[in-house]
Every structure is written in structure tokens, then in C-alpha cells.
Amino acid sequence: MPVEGSIVLTLTMKTETLQPMPLRYREDRATQAAARLLRLRGGTMSYLKLMKLLYFADRRALVDLGRPISYDMYVSMPQGPVLSRTLDVMTEEPEPHADQLSYWRSFISEPHDWEVSLLRDEIPNDQLSRAEEEILDRVFEKYGRLSRWEIRDLSHKLPEWHDPHGSCVPITIKEILLHQGMSEEDAQAVVESLGAESYADQLAS
Numbered sequence: 584m585p586v587e588g589s590i591v592l593t594l595t596m597k598t599e600t601l602q603p604m605p606l607r608y609r610e611d612r613a614t615q616a617a618a619r620l621l622r623l624r625g626g627t628m629s630y631l632k633l634m635k636l637l638y639f640a641d642r643r644a645l646v647d648l649g650r651p652i653s654y655d656m657y658v659s660m661p662q663g664p665v666l667s668r669t670l671d672v673m674t675e676e677p678e679p680h681a682d683q684l685s686y687w688r689s690f691i692s693e694p695h696d697w698e699v700s701l702l703r704d705e706i707p708n709d710q711l712s713r714a715e716e717e718i719l720d721r722v723f724e725k726y727g728r729l730s731r732w733e734i735r736d737l738s739h740k741l742p743e744w745h746d747p748h749g750s751c752v753p754i755t756i757k758e759i760l761l762h763q764g765m766s767e768e769d770a771q772a773v774v775e776s777l778g779a780e781s782y783a784d785q786l787a788s
Contacts, residue, residue: 610672614686615710616711619708619711619719642741647718658747
């Protein structure tokens with residue numbers, strides 16, 4: 584999209600909404616990211632650990648690329664930061680008479696004994712850029728050897744996480760960016776760019 588079009592969409596989005604527009608969740612991208620992490624772990628992983636790795640990857644991508652991988656919503660929960668909609672698709676039971684499995688469930692199992700596994704050897708990666716794959720690989724290299732409890736405890740030290748005392752508290756993209764050292768101006772520019780992208784998706788649909 585031309586720069587002028589992006590500016591118009593940003594201004595329109597800001598005048599029509601008082602809150603940042605929610606991003607359009609990309610289950611396909613979240614699934615492919617999770618599958619890459621699972622493959623690096625040998626195909627099976629605690630879903631608590633997988634969730635934290637996905638969060639760390641999105642956190643890094645927001646700074647490096649100006650966009651998340653999953654386009655999810657983030658919340659503080661008792662076990663640390665969580666990708667809200669990814670947690671739903673990761674843990675919900677499929678409808679018994681559903682005509683079609685979700686994209687996630689087509690490639691990744693339901694949790695068994697608190698772990699999830701790859702269901703296929705070949706999983707698409709067409710929705711991930713090479714830069715995003717490199718971020719996922721670096722995140723796994725840095726945190727992949729930690730136990731589920733070690734990475735949970737580490738996530739509790741992130742400045743954007745707040746103890747929700749049994750509930751959940753939203754984490755904004757701007758918070759995530761500011762806590763990684765991005766300036767107020769640059770963080771706001773990222774938020775507005777993502778908002779314009781979300782508004783364009785809404786118009787297109």
C-alpha cells in the first residue's frame with residue numbers, strides 16, 4: 584500500500600475508534616510457528632512451555648520486524664504472559680461432530696498429560712517469513728532447554744507481566760515495545776501501523 588494510503592487509513596482508524604483496533608488473529612501463522620518450535624523439540628512439548636516460547640517470539644518480532652508473528656492478543660495470567668486466542672485453540676476440545684478440524688488441530692494434537700505433539704511430519708511454513716523463522720530458531724536456542732517451570736518463572740520477570748491474582752490482565756503491544764527500550768514515538772508508530780493494517784483487513788472483509 585502506498586505511504587499516503589497507510590496514513591489515510593491510520594487517521595481514519597484513529598478518528599473512528601477510541602481504542603486500538605484488535606489485530607486479526609492469524610491461526611495459520613501461530614500454528615506454523617508452534618509447529619516449528621515443536622519440531623526443534625523433537626515433536627512434543629509441554630504446552631505451558633510452548634506458549635511461553637511463542638510469547639517470547641512475538642515479543643522479539645514486534646521490535647525487530649514491527650509486527651508480531653501470531654497477531655494475537657496478550658494477557659497476563661497466573662502462569663505468565665499468554666497469547667489469548669492461541670491458548671484457546673491449543674486447549675479447547677474439538678466439537679465431536681464438526682465437519683472440519685481447525686487449522687491448529689489439523690497439525691497439532693490436543694493436550695495429553697499437559698503436552699502437545701505434532702500430528703504430521705510435513706507441515707506448511709508458507710505463512711512465515713525467513714526473518715520470522717530465524718526469530719523462532721533464536722528463541723528456541725535461548726530458552727528451549729529450560730523446563731516448563733523455569734521458563735514460566737522467567738516470564739514472571741518480564742516487566743509487562745502483572746500478577747492477575749487468579750484472573751487475567753491485558754498486555755498492550757505498546758507496553759511490550761516500551762519495556763524493550765523502544766522510544767514512545769517509535770512504539771506509537773508501530774501501534775498505529777498495525778492498527779491501519781487491521782483497519783484495512785476489516786475493510787477488505
